[in-house]
Amino acid sequence: xxxxxxxxxxxxxxxxRDDFEGDWVKVxxxxxGRVYRVKLKLWRERCALKCLSTTNCYRELVEEVSxxxxxxxxxxxxxxxxxxxxxxxxxxxxxxxxxxxxxASHTLMWPKKFQMIHEVVMGMNFLHSMxxxxxxxxxxxxxxxxxxxxxxxVSDFGLVRWEEFSGSSFMEHLTARGNINYVPPEAFSQxxxxxxxxxxxxxxxxxxxxxLTQKKPYAGANMTEVIIRVSSGKRPSKERIPDxxxxxxxxxxxxxxxxxxxKPQQRPDFSxxxxxxxxxxxxxxxxDICPNNRxxxxxxxxxxxxxxxxxxxxxxxxxxxxxxxxxLSQKEFERFRRxxxxxxx
Ligand code: ATP
Ligand code: MG
Numbered sequence: 001x002x003x004x005x006x007x008x009x010x011x012x013x014x015x016x017r018d019d020f021e022g023d024w025v026k027v028x029x030x031x032x033g034r035v036y037r038v039k040l041k042l043w044r045e046r047c048a049l050k051c052l053s054t055t056n057c058y059r060e061l062v063e064e065v066s067x068x069x070x071x072x073x074x075x076x077x078x079x080x081x082x083x084x085x086x087x088x089x090x091x092x093x094x095x096x097x098x099x100x101x102x103x104a105s106h107t108l109m110w111p112k113k114f115q116m117i118h119e120v121v122m123g124m125n126f127l128h129s130m131x132x133x134x135x136x137x138x139x140x141x142x143x144x145x146x147x148x149x150x151x152x153x154v155s156d157f158g159l160v161r162w163e164e165f166s167g168s169s170f171m172e173h174l175t176a177r178g179n180i181n182y183v184p185p186e187a188f189s190q191x192x193x194x195x196x197x198x199x200x201x202x203x204x205x206x207x208x209x210x211x212l213t214q215k216k217p218y219a220g221a222n223m224t225e226v227i228i229r230v231s232s233g234k235r236p237s238k239e240r241i242p243d244x245x246x247x248x249x250x251x252x253x254x255x256x257x258x259x260x261x262x263k264p265q266q267r268p269d270f271s272x273x274x275x276x277x278x279x280x281x282x283x284x285x286x287x288d289i290c291p292n293n294r295x296x297x298x299x300x301x302x303x304x305x306x307x308x309x310x311x312x313x314x315x316x317x318x319x320x321x322x323x324x325x326x327x328l329s330q331k332e333f334e335r336f337r338r339x340x341x342x343x344x345x
């Protein structure tokens with residue numbers, strides 16, 4: 001393992017296959033690359049290896065990624081360096097996977113939804129507060145990862161380059177990854193201007209909608225239909241946001257609508273909305289209670305937040321116990337709702 005070069009990239013490292021223990025666990029396999037969980041011998045720490053599908057991208061990868069080595073913040077994943085063989089990005093391993101998967105598998109409670117939105121805003125605000133702003137250009141739930149305590153970090157930022165966004169390669173990139181839903185309307189014009197921070201702000205609005213609804217936007221529409229809808233000003237429907245929403249959700253919806261304005265200059269910056277998302281997430285913050293204390297849990301404002309043991313996060317340390325307060329699997333939620341109803345008969 002070599003440390004970074006003389007360009008002041010002291011935290012950026014170059015790894016090789018031998019730097020990792022032999023047991024690589026495949027986390028994900030896609031047409032455009034694989035992700036492995038590996039253990040770094042030197043640090044005795046788990047890392048994620050995000051491999052590229054082709055071998056000739058290494059030089060580009062180094063160029064792109066070397067600037068990411070210094071980005072350190074609680075709400076963005078750390079990039080440790082690159083590996084030459086196999087060509088891969090070496091990054092922090094996020095043990096609870098992606099928000100994409102979590103939204104599909106668990107019913108999140110409102111406080112957790114608000115907290116996640118605010119944490120994403122914090123990560124993005126940090127990237128945009130760099131000089132020059134570091135644009136993500138690929139913000140989506142699959143690139144929002146969860147740590148062991150179900151706090152989120154923004155991942156895979158700075159890997160998409162604007163040059164890729166020209167001609168057919170733009171569409172290829174989006175088709176391969178299914179990312180069209182997060183692309184703002186101005187990018188679909190004939191000769192689009194290079195993206196600005198407002199590109200990411202639009203993507204955040206769609207992510208907010210997905211967190212609030214736990215649904216996929218434009219379900220059933222193909223790529224062309226999405227482009228036509230978005231270009232003509234249509235957006236995912238607010239009606240899909242569940243009726244049991246707290247009052248504060250209306251403020252969150254206002255922020256979302258502001259962020260997906262048609263004209264980029266009408267969208268706010270992350271620095272304009274961060275105190276609002278902070279306040280909203282604090283208003284709904286859960287009191288710290290023991291998740292197994294049923295009596296105490298019943299006094300919570302949302303009755304469906306009563307604590308139950310949840311298989312993959314019950315017991316264990318304090319943070320994991322907390323998680324059980326915030327979400328239940330769909331099946332557990334239904335079972336639980338039935339039991340609460342019976343108790344009140
Ligand atoms: P894109 O290349 O556009 O970011 P993607 O996010 O859909 O595409 P990958 O980045 O290859 O695909 O990630 C695929 C999956 O691998 C993620 O959804 C997540 O479950 C897992 N993954 C990626 N990075 C990590 C990581 N650092 N720690 C743990 N799991 C990860
Ligand atoms: Mg990704």
